[in-house]
Amino acid sequence: MSEQLQRMRRVGADIAAKHAGSVDAEARFPHEAFAALKAEKLLGVMVPTELGGAGASISEVVALCHALGQYCGSTAMIFAMHQIQVACLVRHGLQSEWHRAFMRRLTSEQLLLGSATSEAGIGGDVRSSICAMEVQGARFKLSKNATVISYGADSDAIMVTARRTAESPASDQVIVPILKSDYRLEQTSTWDTLGMRGTCSIGYWLHGAGDVAQIMPLPYADISAQTMLPTSHLTWSSLWLGIATDAVARARAFVRAEARRKAGTVPPGALRLAEAVNLLQLMKSNVVAAARQYEAALASPELLTALSFAVAMNNLKTGTSQMAVQVVNHALLICGISGYRNDSDYSVCRHLRDAHSAALMVSNDRILANTANLLLVLKDDPGLFP
Amino acid sequence: MIRDVIREGGGLAVDIATLGDGDDLYAAGLTSHATVNLMLGLEEKFDIEFPDRLLRRRTFESIEAISAAVTELLDEKVAA
Ligand SMILES: Cc1cc2nc3c(=O)[nH]c(=O)nc-3n(C[C@H](O)[C@H](O)[C@H](O)COP(=O)(O)OP(=O)(O)OC[C@H]3O[C@@H](n4cnc5c(N)ncnc54)[C@H](O)[C@@H]3O)c2cc1C
Numbered sequence: 369m370s371e372q373l374q375r376m377r378r379v380g381a382d383i384a385a386k387h388a389g390s391v392d393a394e395a396r397f398p399h400e401a402f403a404a405l406k407a408e409k410l411l412g413v414m415v416p417t418e419l420g421g422a423g424a425s426i427s428e429v430v431a432l433c434h435a436l437g438q439y440c441g442s443t444a445m446i447f448a449m450h451q452i453q454v455a456c457l458v459r460h461g462l463q464s465e466w467h468r469a470f471m472r473r474l475t476s477e478q479l480l481l482g483s484a485t486s487e488a489g490i491g492g493d494v495r496s497s498i499c500a501m502e503v504q505g506a507r508f509k510l511s512k513n514a515t516v517i518s519y520g521a522d523s524d525a526i527m528v529t530a531r532r533t534a535e536s537p538a539s540d541q542v543i544v545p546i547l548k549s550d551y552r553l554e555q556t557s558t559w560d561t562l563g564m565r566g567t568c569s570i571g572y573w574l575h576g577a578g579d580v581a582q583i584m585p586l587p588y589a590d591i592s593a594q595t596m597l598p599t600s601h602l603t604w605s606s607l608w609l610g611i612a613t614d615a616v617a618r619a620r621a622f623v624r625a626e627a628r629r630k631a632g633t634v635p636p637g638a639l640r641l642a643e644a645v646n647l648l649q650l651m652k653s654n655v656v657a658a659a660r661q662y663e664a665a666l667a668s669p670e671l672l673t674a675l676s677f678a679v680a681m682n683n684l685k686t687g688t689s690q691m692a693v694q695v696v697n698h699a700l701l702i703c704g705i706s707g708y709r710n711d712s713d714y715s716v717c718r719h720l721r722d723a724h725s726a727a728l729m730v731s732n733d734r735i736l737a738n739t740a741n742l743l744l745v746l747k748d749d750p751g752l753f754p
Numbered sequence: 755m756i757r758d759v760i761r762e763g764g765g766l767a768v769d770i771a772t773l774g775d776g777d778d779l780y781a782a783g784l785t786s787h788a789t790v791n792l793m794l795g796l797e798e799k800f801d802i803e804f805p806d807r808l809l810r811r812r813t814f815e816s817i818e819a820i821s822a823a824v825t826e827l828l829d830e831k832v833a834a
Pocket of ligand 1 (some may be wrong): 449482483484485486487490491492493494516517518519564567569725728729730731732733734735737
């Protein structure tokens with residue numbers, strides 16, 4: 369296990385897990401866990417070493433999300449969403465002085481980045497914007513009615529999408545990091561949900577401003593296809609796998625305890641546990657294969673911008689989001705009433721509630737419709753190994 | 755001919771007649787969803803099939819780029 373992963377496991381076991389119950393019950397930001405993640409310098413791991421980071425690969429970040437997901441789903445989701453924003457900066461901001469300086473600050477001050485892509489009036493279609501950049505000389509202004517900005521109140525900067533100009537069509541978007549000192553948030557909704565309660569994904573009107581140099585140079589369409597979508601689906605899938613893994617660990621402990629009590633007989637839950645472990649392995653294979661595929665694609669613009677790559681990443685997301693619920697549900701059936709109780713060591717209630725967010729965090733139906741459209745032109749792939 | 759297909763399937767926010775051959779179609783409102791329609795329209799019109807290696811965003815970024823791809827596929831067809 370890498371030293372980084374050990375530090376993450378420590379934060380997870382010693383801090384995130386301890387506060388997971390109250391974060392969930394009170395739907396509050398996991399302050400304790402983030403203080404620890406910042407102290408361990410885990411927020412800037414993906415930033416190149418010359419800018420103060422650790423130059424972590426996407427696989428390493430995926431492993432960190434997976435580890436943290438085993439202790440607290442909300443904490444892991446916030447960590448993942450932050451890393452997705454960092455990935456966009458690292459992949460597309462290294463040529464720009466402003467973004468390099470920002471990444472330096474990010475690592476030295478351990479800044480937490482939020483995201484405002486969803487917008488009122490467009491549903492979950494994040495590849496469209498209503499709001500637009502208002503550029504005057506070297507400065508821009510923008511106002512966005514963001515339906516959801518997770519941990520908006522605790523972010524140090526927010527990456528915001530908007531139309532390039534007031535005249536641009538809805539799909540011609542840019543993305544820009546805006547600093548906390550340069551935006552004002554006006555709360556428009558609350559966050560009292562089934563699960564992922566600690567993400568505090570509240571709606572806000574965001575009024576922001578900044579220098580034109582802050583706008584990421586590449587169109588958001590490219591940043592989205594090459595980086596934001598694949599890293600979202602990979603980091604999310606790995607933390608959902610983490611949630612499922614912990615649920616199975618509880619089911620396993622339950623079955624073992626039963627086996628010990630009645631030595632010589634195989635407990636009835638053992639068979640279902642075998643099924644759950646089987647599903648978990650499928651889920652894990654999905655995540656690992658997709659991470660490898662992404663890393664291979666990073667070395668080749670051909671692979672990275674191919675429709676077949678987009679389909680593979682879509683499939684990762686729709687597949688693992690459904691399996692997470694399935695696996696946790698198996699764990700619930702195995703642990704029975706002990707799993708159903710909120711106050712038992714075998715409880716998988718929070719796991720199940722958190723896992724249910726996976727299918728709607730960018731709606732699976734929307735993603736499947738997108739895949740269906742791509743399949744109209746995509747040819748079959750008869751090969752086995754890439 | 756390519757302009758006709760774009761007018762029918764591209765779903766652009768502006769009239770195709772106002773665009774030059776090198777202009778960015780994505781800036782004119784072409785979405786990835788509409789790119790698929792566009793591709794199907796071109797396959798039908800020119801009786802060609804886009805191989806996976808050409809199924810990339812950049813293939814459809816301008817009339818010029820589309821024209822280059824279509825010409826390449828038509829040449830391959832003649833050679834075959
Ligand atoms: C825990 C959590 C945290 C989040 N954090 C953030 C954040 O920090 N920043 C941010 O910007 N967003 C965030 N989101 C929002 C997320 O990215 C999605 O935009 C949002 O979940 C989609 O909301 P929706 O269900 O209202 O929208 P839609 O995607 O519009 O879906 C609504 C319904 O319509 C159907 N539907 C709509 N359009 C289509 C279509 N084209 N094809 C098929 N079916 C369709 C869907 O199946 C669904 O049933 C978060 C969401 C969650 C759950």
